[in-house]
Structure formats: structure tokens, C-alpha cells
Amino acid sequence: MASRCFAGVGDRGDLEVAGGGGTRRSRAWRRPQSSPQPPRRPRRGDLPAGDVGSVPAWRRLCQRGVRGRAGCGSGANPPPPRWCLPTGDGTVWPRGWRRCLREGEPVRVLVTGAAGQIAYSLLYSIAKGDVFGKDQPLILVLLDITPMMTVLEGVVMELQDCALPLLREVIPTDKEEVAFKDLDIAILVGSMPRREGMERKDLLKANVKIFKSQGAALDKYAKKSVKVVVVGNPANTNCLIASKSAPSIPKENFSCLTRLDHNRAKSQIALKLGVTANDVKNVIIWGNHSSTQYPDVNHAKVNVKGKEVGVYEAIKDDSWLKGDFILTVQQRGAAVIKARKLSSAMSAAKAICDHVRDIWFGTPAGEFVSMGVISDGNSYGVPEDLLYSFPVVIKDKAWKFVEGLPINDFSREKMDLTAKELAEEKETAVEFLSSA
Secondary structure (H helix, E strand, O other): OOOOOOOOOOOOOOOEEEEOOEEEEOOOOOOOOOOOOOOOOOOHHHOOOOOOOOHHHHHHHHHHHHHHOOOOOOOOOOOOOOOEEEOOOOOEEEOOHHHHHHHOOOEEEEEEOOOOHHHHHHHHHHHOOOOOOOOOOEEEEEEOOHHHHHHHHHHHHHHHHOOOOOEEEEEEEOOHHHHOOOOOEEEEOOOOOOOOOOOHHHHHHHHHHHHHHHHHHHHHHOOOOOEEEEOOOOHHHHHHHHHHOOOOOOHHHEEEOOHHHHHHHHHHHHHHHOOOHHHEEOOEEEEOOOOOOEEEOOOOEEEEOOEEEEHHHHHOOHHHHHOHHHHHHHOHHHHHHHHHOOOOOHHHHHHHHHHHHHHHHOOOOOOOEEEEEEOOOOOOOOOOOOEEEEEEEEEOOEEEEOOOOOOOHHHHHHHHHHHHHHHHHHHHHHHHHHHO
16 A cells, blocks of 8 residues: 655644555544644645755655554644654654755766866765765766876776765766856866976966866856855966856855865964864964965964963963964965975865855854955955955855954054965956956
């Protein structure tokens, strides 16, 4: 007999079983006294806001519940059965209903430079649910240049061999029209690396060509709601070029990665105090993802022995905080290259995951993070139309500047210095943009 389970809004324990011979009520079924209407089947709209479920999958889950257990309790307001979970608004869903989301719409995620070492550390974390949640199916689109397609095939094989339940499809390609189609998230990792003897101007010129093309592809093929995260260096200016090349996508949808610097700053404070990185919050990276960036802990807090105090108060070493600490964070990337002969990959991948997860789910209450975003409308004296790292809070996939933080003279000087570098980069890049 085919069975169906209906969870009513008024009476959280009501079940109704329908079969080929008509409809019968389970032994413990009672019509809710408060409503003359019989319980109805849950619909898509009944799911918690923001989630998309599958009614057939939900029904199968209900069938297992009805067949395996009888009765829903009794009384005017009976308790939900053991296999049901109240949502707080009177609706009841079977325990484990979030598994049904796996039959919902997958999120389409692009990673460029997908055959590179950062992507190799990044893709597994995304595919197993660390970024978009353990119940969110995914389609991964992997873009790289044509000579890297053989390597990319190996990456695809490894992802397949991981047997990850959330990963619905992997699409390797060297074509922008395929890669940028209907994207929800674009993580632009690939860029032209700086080679020995290359001037910064030459580096900017090469990357303007790449990010102008990718920005145009976003504009033409991606969803207008797409969130774009630029990782490839020089990340701030590359992000600005991509944004200018995609005029139909809001500028606020573009951000660049300074979370790696943010995490480095948290880690240095934690190591100094002998606490975990989770005990440190609200550090700030101002400006460019370069050696002029300003790691600022004037507003940071640290939990020491259960008490939250300011970082300056906890460390009691102003000379270190204004000297070696800043230099260590600014030059950490170069130190990693010197030690392992390769640039940061594992830590960069972790930072990308942190950055995108915060965009998707928002920042925790009382905390802010660092993110390179368009400077328009800021209250900190940073010139307009720069991609500059600010402290931000995120809610409903939209970021806002953290306002009202006092800026001392030491900080003002550092912030202006990195803004100057970004303005110079922008001027050079825009020249190349008009001629590219």
C-alpha cells in the first residue's frame, strides 16, 4: 500500500495514511480541535526561509516513519512523534528532513586556475560541504588554460574518487562561455604570476587582459546575483578591473581576498598570548593585499582566561604591536615562499573558504572580518573607486562597512600609504584597460 504522511500546522502530531482503498486514520490520529480543516501536505513554501526542498524526498522520509512507528501521541496538543522535529511555527518535519535538500537546486561554483596548487587545496573543502553547508549540493566548474587541461583531468578524477555525496557534477573546461554560464559563485584564483625580472607594470598589464576578459564573461553569461571573489594577485586591482568589465553586475558583488592576511594577524596574536585563534576577533586588514597593507589590532579583542579584553591591554607591548607584528603579517607570504619555494596554498585555500562561507551565511554577531571591497561611501577617508580592504559585517549575502571606529594618527598614516599604492595601481591598470 502506498503511504503518505501529512504533518499538520495546527496539531503537531497528526498523521493521515492514504492507500489504494481510500483514506484511513492512524490509531492515534485526532482532528485538531482548534481547526476544522484536516491537516495538509507540506509544500515547498513551508520549508524554513532560504531552503529549497523536495516533496517526493520528504514523502519517502515520511513513509519510513509511518511504516516504522505507529501513533503520534494524544490530547489537544500532543507532542510530536520521535521521528518528527518541530520548527517553532507549529509545522513539524521528520527528523533528518535537511537530507531532502540534496534533491534541491545545486549551487554552481566556478574556480579558475583550477589545476594550480591553491585550487588543489581548495576544491576538496568546497566539495565536501565546508563552505556552503553539509546539505547543499554543488556543481563545480573548473577553468584553466588549454595547456593545463591534462592536469585538470587528473584533478577531476581525484574529485570523483573522493565519492563526495554533495558533488553532483564536475565540469572541466578551457572555454569562458562554458565556465561562466549561470554561476552563483565565481572564485577567480588564476592570474599571471610575477616572474623573475618582471616589473610590476608588466604584471599589471598581463593581468588586466585576463581580468577584463573574465569580467566580460561574467557580464555576459553569469547570473546577475553572482558573488565574485578575486584571489589572483594583484588581487585588489584585478578585482577592480573585473568589476569595471562587468557593468551589469553590482559592484558590491565583487570582493578580493584579504582574509589570509586577517587570519595571519589573528594567528600571530594568538601565538603571542598562548591562546587559540578562535579566542581572537575583530582584527582589521586595511588596504592592499601587498606589503603596504596595515594589520590593525586597535579594535581587536581577545579572550584570556574567560575574560574578553583589548589586544593592546592583553599583550602590553606596544613596540611589538607597532613593529614586528605588522612586519610579520606584511611579509608572511614572502617568508613562506622563501621556506618552501612555493607560495601559500593550504592557508590561502582555508582563507578562501572562510571568506566565501561568511558571504554565504553571514558573520557571527559581534564580529567583523576583513575583505577587499569597493570603497565608495566609506567613512574612513579612503578615496572612492578603489578596491580597498575594510572591516565589514555580512548579513543576507550583503556586506556593510563597520562604521565609527576611531582612527589614531599612527593608523591614519598607514591607511593613507596603502591607499596611495592602490591609487597608483588603478591608474596604471585603467590605462591598460582602455587599450586592451
